[in-house]
Amino acid sequence: MKYWLFKSEPDEFSIDDLQASGTTAWEGVRNYQARNFMRDECKKGDLVLFYHSSCKEIGVAGVAAVSKESFPDSSQFNEDSPYFDKKSSKNKPRWFCCEVKFEKKFKKVVPLKEIKENKKLKDMYLVQKGSRLSVQPVKEDEFKEVLEMSRT
């Protein structure tokens, strides 16, 4: 089993939204590296740190799990969507996503600031200089450390 971190702007889609809907297709990712992770490597049962970006409380807000693997992102075919891609076609889709389901919401967001201060997490991709990927792998011990931080 693998571990991931997915970023979302809570104004667009928050951990509360996921809790309310139960599952969601992780649409709108328009970066090839992030797409490749979702298309090729995110497997059912993998656990996901749900990260809130560009907001008041930046940090990991909860946990989700991959519930459906690799399928075309439907928003790329929707002309009314901001994620519409006219260079994509249904028989040759460019963008793929996966579905995630709600697992848990932390009592308190684990702040990015504390993740940066935690020596055990110094190699996490999230805190590397210039890191921007919205879908990124997380090591097992890093995942567990973030869970540990959420308990205290």
Added chain:
DNA sequence: GCCAACGTTGGC
């Protein structure tokens, strides 16, 4: 294939 210009991400 290079690279300048432009666009986006995302913390601060």
Added chain:
DNA sequence: GCCAACGTTGGC
């Protein structure tokens, strides 16, 4: 709103 870092585009 600023800006560093990164990604994409398109002319050559």
